[in-house]
Amino acid sequence: MDSVRLSKETLVADAICGLARLLTGARALWRGTAPSAVPRIYYANHTSHFDFVLIWAALPEELRVRTRPVAGADYWNATPLRRWLVHEVLRGVVIERVKSEGSGSPVEQMVAALDHGDSLILFPEGTRNMTDDLLLPFRSGIYNVVAARPDVECVPVWSENLNRVMPKGEVVPIPLLCALSFGEPVRMTPGEDKDVFLARLRDALLALAPPRN
Amino acid sequence: MRHDLVTLFAGVFALLLAASLAGSVLSRRRASGEPSELVDTLNARIKAWWWMTLALAIASALGTGGVIVLFAFISFLCLREYVSIAYTRRTDHWALALAFFFFLPLQYVLVGWRWFEVYVVLIPVYGFLTLPAFAALSSDTTRYFERAAKVLAALVTCVYCVSYVPALMTLRIAGFEDGGLLLIAWLVLVVQVSDLLQHVWGRLFGRHPVAPALSPTRTLEGVTGGVMSAGVLGAVLSWLTPFSVAQAAGVAVVCAIMGSFGSVAWLAVKRDRGIRDWGTILERHGGMLDRLDSVIFAAPVYFHVLYLGWHK
Numbered sequence: 153m154d155s156v157r158l159s160k161e162t163l164v165a166d167a168i169c170g171l172a173r174l175l176t177g178a179r180a181l182w183r184g185t186a187p188s189a190v191p192r193i194y195y196a197n198h199t200s201h202f203d204f205v206l207i208w209a210a211l212p213e214e215l216r217v218r219t220r221p222v223a224g225a226d227y228w229n230a231t232p233l234r235r236w237l238v239h240e241v242l243r244g245v246v247i248e249r250v251k252s253e254g255s256g257s258p259v260e261q262m263v264a265a266l267d268h269g270d271s272l273i274l275f276p277e278g279t280r281n282m283t284d285d286l287l288l289p290f291r292s293g294i295y296n297v298v299a300a301r302p303d304v305e306c307v308p309v310w311s312e313n314l315n316r317v318m319p320k321g322e323v324v325p326i327p328l329l330c331a332l333s334f335g336e337p338v339r340m341t342p343g344e345d346k347d348v349f350l351a352r353l354r355d356a357l358l359a360l361a362p363p364r365n
Numbered sequence: 366m367r368h369d370l371v372t373l374f375a376g377v378f379a380l381l382l383a384a385s386l387a388g389s390v391l392s393r394r395r396a397s398g399e400p401s402e403l404v405d406t407l408n409a410r411i412k413a414w415w416w417m418t419l420a421l422a423i424a425s426a427l428g429t430g431g432v433i434v435l436f437a438f439i440s441f442l443c444l445r446e447y448v449s450i451a452y453t454r455r456t457d458h459w460a461l462a463l464a465f466f467f468f469l470p471l472q473y474v475l476v477g478w479r480w481f482e483v484y485v486v487l488i489p490v491y492g493f494l495t496l497p498a499f500a501a502l503s504s505d506t507t508r509y510f511e512r513a514a515k516v517l518a519a520l521v522t523c524v525y526c527v528s529y530v531p532a533l534m535t536l537r538i539a540g541f542e543d544g545g546l547l548l549i550a551w552l553v554l555v556v557q558v559s560d561l562l563q564h565v566w567g568r569l570f571g572r573h574p575v576a577p578a579l580s581p582t583r584t585l586e587g588v589t590g591g592v593m594s595a596g597v598l599g600a601v602l603s604w605l606t607p608f609s610v611a612q613a614a615g616v617a618v619v620c621a622i623m624g625s626f627g628s629v630a631w632l633a634v635k636r637d638r639g640i641r642d643w644g645t646i647l648e649r650h651g652g653m654l655d656r657l658d659s660v661i662f663a664a665p666v667y668f669h670v671l672y673l674g675w676h677k
Contacts, residue, residue, distance in 0.1 A: 324458075327445045327465055
């Protein structure tokens with residue numbers, strides 16, 4: 153029973169990765185680091201619901217099965233299909249973006265996943281960026297997670313062009329070549345101030361963005 | 366598969382094998398000497414030709430349907446590359462979605478149905494008259510003229526022009542039934558060899574750049590040499606076509622000239638967008654348009670010549 157369930161989810165996962173490649177090429181450029189099985193936090197700019205699937209699809213398969221996207225419960229728990237996708241196929245860490253009674257703390261959930269040996273995909277902007285600015289201000293969640301597990305490396309991932317594939321509110325994706333640049337990992341220095349650390353994360357991510365014309 | 370087609374593919378594969386061997390010898394010899402852009406270009410092209418020939422061989426084994434599906438997929442990859450570097454806005458979303466998911470499949474379905482009267486006008490008439498309205502309905506007029514023109518240019522070149530290659534299989538030519546694949550093979554060979562030999566002739570004898578600002582290596586001598594060589598090759602391969610030897614030479618020259626128009630026009634597009642090759646847009650991505658620019662420009666004219674002179 154368990155193996156049947158497992159194979160169905162694997163099949164859907166493979167189909168999603170195949171689709172992502174067909175639509176975008178899903179090319180990973182390992183610029184500042186090499187793929188590694190050590191638990192890491194991949195943090196990226198957030199421009200569409202699709203980019204978390206793309207980062208996931210661009211990872212080598214042996215890493216993908218140990219990498220869990222951090223997803224907002226308000227969107228992903230809204231319908232049975234999304235709930236199934238995020239929990240069973242993508243194995244997401246589903247967090248409440250708004251504090252509510254009874255739900256576990258998002259930071260604790262993420263730390264638990266890291267302790268279990270999994271990596272995380274995280275969007276520190278917290279919401280999709282619809283502005284002309286390259287990045288929105290970072291939220292403090294990523295700082296709190298790294299403060300709890302200071303050994304964890306934060307790998308910046310810049311996704312380019314993806315905002316054009318599926319702009320907010322659209323349902324039909326446009327096929328466009330996208331590139332994901334994986335930059336040099338950032339580590340927290342002992343006792344580092346929150347704002348200083350968030351600023352370093354932000355700079356490391358922006359350094360991967362191609363020049364605008 | 367036809368007997369002469371098998372002979373042709375066997376010949377091309379033998380040539381490719383020889384070219385790959387020569388290419389690897391050249392790059393090994395170069396390893397001790399100075400770097401050579403020519404050797405790199407040659408090896409990149411040989412690799413692309415392997416893929417092209419393999420894809421064409423598999424598709425032709427599957428018949429007309431296989432060839433149509435193959436070129437529909439090529440159109441998809443070309444359009445994806447083209448739109449990736451074009452300036453578009455969020456408000457172009459629906460125009461682009463229609464280009465990819467309505468006009469592209471419909472064009473190839475119509476070619477498959479051999480419905481000539483519709484597939485020749487689908488994009489130039491119906492696409493041209495409807496897509497700009499979708500962009501206008503969004504009420505976003507920022508650089509509107511330019512955006513509308515780009516979506517149409519992408520659709521005409523990447524879908525409409527590419528679809529003329531499989532459309533060659535739908536022509537009816539007396540004494541040349543089921544010869545559509547040979548027509549395709551002849552076109553691709555003539556245009557690709559012209560491309561390569563323009564490069565080689567240019568290296569050997571090139572003095573006068575045709576457009577110095579675009580490319581210092583694209584010379585009048587190179588283009589002339591390449592086009593003339595293509596004429597000779599076309600004549601030698603006239604047994605693949607319904608043409609006489611002299612006609613084959615003439616049509617090959619026309620196709621090669623159209624091909625170089627394609628290369629130079631798209632070179633200008635690439636310079637305008639500040640990229641060296643379509644393949645370097647996003648490092649190692651794409652590159653389909655680098656290899657096919659000349660075929661894309663030659664195919665509709667080749668089709669038109671055949672339609673006027675030989676189609677019944």
